[in-house]
Amino acid sequence: MSGAVASVDGTPEPGDLVAVVAAEGEVLGYAHVAPASAIRARIVEWGKDSAGEEGLLAAVRTALVRRENLPGLVETDAIRLVNSEGDGLPGLVVDRYAGILVVRPTTAGMQRRASEIGEVLRASGEAALLRPDAIALRREGVPVEERSLFGEVPDVPVSIRERDRVYRVDVRHGQKTGFYLDQRDARDLVSDLAKGRRxxxxxxxxxxxxxxxxxxxxxxxxxxxxxxxxxARGAEHLAPVAEEIRADLVNADAFRWLRGGSEPFDLIVIDPPPLARRRADVSKASRGYKDLLMHGMRRATPGGDILAFSCSHHVGPDLFRKIAFGAALDAGRRIQVMATLGAPVDHPVSLDHPEGEYLSGLWLRRAD
Ligand SMILES: C[S@@+](CC[C@H](N)C(=O)[O-])C[C@H]1O[C@@H](n2cnc3c(N)ncnc32)[C@H](O)[C@@H]1O
Structure with missing residues (x-):
């Protein structure tokens, strides 16, 4: 997009749909603008011909059709229906928990069109909650609107089923849209690896x-x-399935907790929040990931497995693997990479938006 400028008459308001015009005058596409944000324009339609507001609604319909018959989406009633840039809809995430949809705009443009988007989604659920990303919208300088788009959104958590696992999702107050659907495949792997293990x-x-x-x-x-x-919600989830096993839920800083003990484990999952939210954070974040991985490797029993994740796109798969290598050297452990892990099929990534591949995971095994 270098050399491109947003062509608008007058001063654009956050969320206006404007043509994006190359320096030579060619129309590249149409974008929602965010004059106050570091990312001034997000292209919602490529090319010179525009379907106007209808183009965006058509893209939502296409995203819904794409989810039909996708392998990997059976045996669950909790899926991502719209994955932002990955579905050509920058700034829009829609997750479905049983019959309840959570519509999560991260831009003024998508929030402004939420009612129309809700109409397109009406046949895909019983109710839809508009629950924008408040931090992202603050960056765009617009107030957050949280409301029902249609139907009655329950005040109590929504029960979802994923294979033989059951969770209750707080769609109103939980993190993001309430649950981490992006870790579905890794949850399957943990289930497969867990038998008889600490x-x-x-x-x-x-x-x-x-x-x-x-x-x-x-x-x-x-x-x-x-x-x-x-x-507390984790304890509720575990009550019916962990009756026979010793389960400790510890409220602590995970970095300190891990450093401070020596109890060994056969299977360790390390899934921190994004440690690098900006490029400037990468070296500090790398030290954080390395610390977690090194102590995790020390705690792993011989033959033990570690599933480690970075959900910062600034710390992508190559860097994350280098960090794991440094951690293994410092831990004095021989470590195999069994597989790389990432988000499941309902989280597609567009080739022209590699930043959408934010989840980098490694399945590591202690080989000594
Ligand atoms: C990416 S989410 C983990 C998602 C979870 N593994 C799952 O699959 O549902 C990150 C979690 O880290 C927690 N967290 C953030 N900083 C922490 C810290 N220093 N120590 C322990 N937990 C922390 C947050 O409360 C959040 O639940």
Missing amino acids: VLDLFSYTGGFSVAAAVGGAASLVAVDSSKEAL
Whole structure:
């Protein structure tokens, strides 16, 4: 997009749809503008011909059709229906939890069109909650509107089913849209690896991985998170599936907790929040990831598995692997990479938006 300028008459308001014109005068596409944000324009339609506001609604319909018959989306009633740039809809995420949709705009442009988007989504659920990303909208200089788009959004958590796992999702107050759908495939892996093992779930949130481990037959389980509310929900999730196993839910800073102990584990999940939200944070974040990985490797038993994630796109797969290599050297452990891990099929990434591939995971195994 270098050399391109947004062509508008007058001063654009946040969320206006404007033509994006190259220096030579060629129309490249149409974008929602955000004059106050570092990203001034997000292209919602490429090319010189525009379907106007209808183009965006057509893209939402296409995203819904794309989810039909996708392998990997069976045996669950919780899926991502719209994945922002990955579906050609920058600034719009829609998750469905059983019949309840959570519509999460991260831009003024998408928030402004939420009612029309809600109409397109009407046949895809019983109710839809508009729950914008407040931090992102503040950056665009617009107030946040939270409301029902249609139907009655329940005040109590929504029960979802994923394979043989059951969770209750707080769509109104939970992190992001309420649950981490992007870790579905990794939860399956944890379930497959857990049998008879001592499992550590670091940054557990509401116990997505802990439940997977318990259902998979873990011998014992420790979950650590700094959010008391998330751990309380995790305890509810674990109650029906972890009756027979020792499960400790620890409210602590996971960095300190990991450094401060020596208890060994056979399966360790490390899923911190994004440690590098900006490029300038990368070296500090790298030290943080390395610290977690090094101590995790020291705690892993011989043959033990570590599933480690970076959800900062600034710390992508190559850097994350280098960090793991440095951590293994410092931990004095021989480590194999069993597989790379990432978000599942309902989180497509557009080739022209590699930043959309924000989740980099490694399945590591202690080989000594
Ligand atoms: C990416 S989410 C984890 C998602 C979770 N693994 C799942 O699959 O549902 C990051 C979690 O880290 C927690 N967190 C943030 N900083 C923390 C810290 N220093 N120590 C422990 N937990 C922390 C947050 O409360 C949040 O639940």
